[in-house]
Amino acid sequence: MKAAVSLPYSGNLLLHHLQSSATRCCSSTILPPPSSSLLFITSPKTHYHNANRPRLFNTVRTPTTTSISALSSSMGSSFKPEQARVPPALQLPTPPITKFKIGLCQLLVTADKERNIAHARQAIQDAAKKGAQLVVLPEIWNGPYSNDSFPVYAEDIDVGGDASPSTAMLSEVARVLKITIVGGSIPERCGDKLYNTCCVFDTEGKLKAKHRKIHLFDIDIPGKISFQESKTLTAGETPTVVDTEVGRIGIGICYDIRFQELAMLYAARGSTEHCQYDLWTSGVHLICYPGAFNMTTGPLHWELLQRARAVDNQLYVATCSPARDASAGYVAWGHSTLIGPFGEVLATAEHDEAIIISEVDYSQIELRSRVLGCEGSESLVVLPSPVITRRVRERLNSQGNA
Numbered sequence: 001m002k003a004a005v006s007l008p009y010s011g012n013l014l015l016h017h018l019q020s021s022a023t024r025c026c027s028s029t030i031l032p033p034p035s036s037s038l039l040f041i042t043s044p045k046t047h048y049h050n051a052n053r054p055r056l057f058n059t060v061r062t063p064t065t066t067s068i069s070a071l072s073s074s075m076g077s078s079f080k081p082e083q084a085r086v087p088p089a090l091q092l093p094t095p096p097i098t099k100f101k102i103g104l105c106q107l108l109v110t111a112d113k114e115r116n117i118a119h120a121r122q123a124i125q126d127a128a129k130k131g132a133q134l135v136v137l138p139e140i141w142n143g144p145y146s147n148d149s150f151p152v153y154a155e156d157i158d159v160g161g162d163a164s165p166s167t168a169m170l171s172e173v174a175r176v177l178k179i180t181i182v183g184g185s186i187p188e189r190c191g192d193k194l195y196n197t198c199c200v201f202d203t204e205g206k207l208k209a210k211h212r213k214i215h216l217f218d219i220d221i222p223g224k225i226s227f228q229e230s231k232t233l234t235a236g237e238t239p240t241v242v243d244t245e246v247g248r249i250g251i252g253i254c255y256d257i258r259f260q261e262l263a264m265l266y267a268a269r270g271s272t273e274h275c276q277y278d279l280w281t282s283g284v285h286l287i288c289y290p291g292a293f294n295m296t297t298g299p300l301h302w303e304l305l306q307r308a309r310a311v312d313n314q315l316y317v318a319t320c321s322p323a324r325d326a327s328a329g330y331v332a333w334g335h336s337t338l339i340g341p342f343g344e345v346l347a348t349a350e351h352d353e354a355i356i357i358s359e360v361d362y363s364q365i366e367l368r369s370r371v372l373g374c375e376g377s378e379s380l381v382v383l384p385s386p387v388i389t390r391r392v393r394e395r396l397n398s399q400g401n402a
Contacts, residue, residue, distance in 0.1 A: 298333025
């Protein structure tokens with residue numbers, strides 16, 4: 001089984017996908033300078049961009065037959081080929097299984113760390129008894145969600161053992177029960193930095209992936225809620241894709257779900273060597289988002305964002321929240337949910353403690369894309385911006401597009 005893949009979020013991402021009657025373009029992934037953004041071109045003709053919001057891509061939707069010579073000539077020459085890297089292409093494996101049960105453990109979190117760990121262990125065991133082969137835990141389940149608590153409850157995951165009792169428990173339970181665990185998230189201490197980190201364990205109890213929350217939750221809604229994770233936490237830098245016994249999974253944590261580019265990246269990953277892949281059935285099969293939306297953003301956006309990420313990318317989305325504790329300093333919305341590739345709500349909790357068991361059927365991904373007529377309808381190009389590389393310019397010229 002392949003290990004997890006983490007690539008720099010700034011650019012080491014995705015592949016040229018140009019349809020032509022002749023040979024296809026090479027599947028090189030170009031890394032632009034760290035200051036560069038990426039250009040994402042698909043069809044049909046729609047243009048959108050919000051300059052006031054951080055984005056992974058400068059996103060332009062345009063027919064692939066449209067000339068882009070004016071665009072390329074205006075981009076200047078800041079891209080430096082010597083700074084590019086060409087990592088190996090990711091090939092999407094056939095899922096080891098096409099159907100399985102997933103368990104979402106919506107846990108009530110207290111200030112007692114030992115109790116939280118024991119309680120999570122019991123919940124995982126209960127989910128496994130009900131047939132779950134993949135179990136997901138909430139964001140920050142080993143202690144209170146607060147800037148004051150993060151340093152106190154933080155663990156050194158790399159050292160493991162007594163330095164990380166939370167992940168030691170997850171590893172043991174995964175091995176004993178022979179299940180895959182997406183271990184929610186806990187505060188991670190690494191040197192003098194703290195991260196909000198999700199660990200994924202396989203059926204042998206091995207740590208397969210470690211995702212550090214990329215988009216920190218800094219929000220200030222007057223009269224509603226104010227919170228700044230960046231006061232104590234450091235942002236992660238890499239998306240995370242991991243091959244497991246239940247398929248290829250992308251990982252995000254809470255606020256990461258608001259950034260559709262991350263989900264698009266996960267969905268479109270996995271090109272073959274010659275770019276001959278179906279955009280709508282490549283990449284991950286499932287994205288898991290442990291999250292703790294609050295009483296302001298939860299009722300507004302929690303379900304909406306999950307359904308949007310699922311239907312936009314034709315894949316499954318699973319979220320797991322802590323249970324609601326009205327006496328806590330930060331009150332979670334709850335409502336852990338599994339969304340299908342049609343954007344349908346397959347299972348959801350209320351706000352109390354609960355263990356949701358539901359079925360994931362990967363055959364529905366291809367079926368849904370056919371029903372919507374999405375299969376094979378678009379070409380995908382992810383290029384360094386602000387400059388289009390010479391190789392792709394030449395390809396476009398050879399097709400009469402420039």
